[in-house]
Amino acid sequence: MADTKGINRRQTLKLGAGALGLGTIGAPYWQGTAQAQAPTLRAAITGFNVINTLDPAKASLIPEFYIIYGVFNSLLKFNAKMEIAPDLAESFSIVDPKTLEFKLRKGVKFQDGSDFSADDVKFSIERVLDEKTASPNRGKLQSITNITIVGSDTIRLETKAPFAPLLNYMTNTRTATQIVSRNALKTMGDEAFGKNPVGTGRYRIKDWKSGEMIELTGFAGAFEGAPKIMNVRCPMIAEESSGMTAILGNQVDLTSTAPFADIPTLEQKQDIRVIKQAGLNTRYIALNNKKAPFDDVHFRRAVSMAFDRNVLVKAVIFGEGIATPGILPPSMWPDNKPAVSDWVQFNPERSRAEFAKSKYKPGQEGTILIWGSNWWRRIGEIFVGQVNQVLGTKLSVQASDFNAGYARAKAGDYDAMVMGWLGFVDPDEFMGEMVGSKGFRNIHSYASEKMDALLEKGRMELDPMKRKLVYREAELLMLDDMPLLPCFTSNVHNLMRSNASGFTQLPYSNFADQFGTVQIG
């Protein structure tokens, strides 16, 4: 026995040493590779790992636009104060309520070296409008009737009626109005262009591994100036928590999002900077107004008063947001003041009184579809708990994934569903599409002539302050009808290593548009 023991002890030690050797052999390569590629900005797309196309006309997903923002420019953009600023257009003017005129920048080059011209602008917008392109954003531009090139550097957009959102829709946001190179697109064809797009932005695509990573390389001839860091690697990290460990472990310099629950801890870290502000987003509970039990306005109002939105903000997003009485985020409120309506105040007594007016009784059942990561699910779980406690109902949650839930909601086969949208820059994207009778996001089967008239008024009102007041009126009408239950607006977050600087966060969840000014060290 003694011999055997001796052999095995030695073997065990050898095995242990071997395993350790295997693990450490690659370390110098790994570190060497990172250093050899310096200076490289490692900007992780977190919470998402699907990018299908980088053609602005065909893109729809937020991670697609994260990259598009840096490859392309639009006629206009938002500055750090969220004011409309020149981009490819050096100035713009409102010729009359139905005509916008843009004076284009001269001497701008596309990344393939060709000249930017008014033809490219006309082509880019017409392409979005062309049914054959099947652009998901076509609806945003449908009011345009004429695109006219005036001289060599001026372009006019005419609409059939005054259309206030158009200026916002001409910015470098999630609107498909980024200007593409007409020649490059014609030469390459749609599909190849979607993989290797040509714009005027500070970066172009160097490499793209589906679901894994996009590598960008700087465009020295960009009209905004050459980027400070020419190489950018954008790993796509599906789990936000993995994005957090990646930046904590110095594997990335910047992330596109951060997990709400970890913000307080991350804010204590010396080597990480949490960049945050109120986002242009909305989180709510969609209700099927044509199906029991949410077909009864008294029941909808009763439910709205039976849950405390501040509890959701605290428990769901750990205080990283603000309870909202409507679906518009605070920056779209007139004078930054929220709508005042009793229907969205947590008031158990009034809630029960309103419930008594409805055709439903305690014990009423209903299903709330929940989906996605933990915090999305918690909205539904906490909501159901509070409402059942106040009203004695038997609402329940049903877990699903977004795609299945949304397909059911679109088909009208649901009672209620936790919902939310982000990246919108115009109130019409929120209100018009969610509560307009023909809105894409109106999964509530809600139709009100009065609401449609107000929304139309909002689209036609060119004075920004007056326009905000129109949407306030529309929000109050919405709260009376309560086709959905507004909950909160969440903050947008980016995490950045403390040795990096130069990233300006914007509330619509921007990303690659800022890479050009980022510095490390």
Added chain:
Amino acid sequence: MAFAGGMIRRLTNRLGGVFVLALLGSAAVFFAMRMGAGDPAIAALGDFATPEAIAVFRTKWGLDQAVILQYWKWLLNALQGDFGASMTVAANVPIAKLIASRLPNTMFIGLYALTIAVLISLSAGTLSVLRHGKFADTVATSFAVLGISMPDFWLSYVLIYIFALGLGIFPSYGFVTPAESFSAALYSGLLPALAVAAPMAAAFTRILRTALLETLHREHVRVARSFGFREAFIFIHYVMRNALIPYVTVVGLQIRYILGGTVVVERIFGVPGIGALMVDAAFARDYPVVQACALTFPIGVLSVNFIVDLICAALNPRETT
């Protein structure tokens, strides 16, 4: 010759089985996916897609045709080795290319984990038997219970916090593929491989310990001792060799979980593997990708089973003579 002939017969039977299973499995997956709620157009075009855009998408991918016809077309193409292109997780990228880039990474992590698990279990299992009832045995047995009890996602984060964020000796995220650099793949893949290996190592240790203890008290071992052979010789030739048959069988059974079981670990560490691809595809209703992955899994599992059979047969003297 008899051994080779038997193997060829087994191989032929297995291949036939794989074909039938793949056919039934593909049909089951195809129709189950179509029956479930969800719409690839929403995944690809987003919620604000116009009805026209959705119609164009559906026509392009043949989703407007009868489901049975869609399956028939898919089957005909699949039989010719054409799995089509991804609809929603990597638009228009050929699926064969996707799988070819993802499968080696999953296999690498799986085999890496398996190697670690086998090394640990051989050492721990042997040690616990040689020190039966003593401290080392208790440690090895406790380790086995712990390994089986730890969820892989939890262990992954523990490993990250200790070795990446704490000690800073391994990357907290990211994987260099073996194609880029084998040594860097070994380095960046060690933590994910350890997370996958832990429950396997625990299961292997338990089975090896039990098999060794059982074999140690068999008649033939006593007889060998009576001949005066050295203990080391007896242990290697008469105890270990016999105990390896159930051990290899269990190892083979565990391998089948590697393909699907690394999904969570792949996600946490950013390993671009086939498990994560299939999950992403299922969520995005990328039917052809799910179909192709669903075919890859049974083929992989049955191939492994066949290899395990071969090893067991080689270890068993009754089959090799």
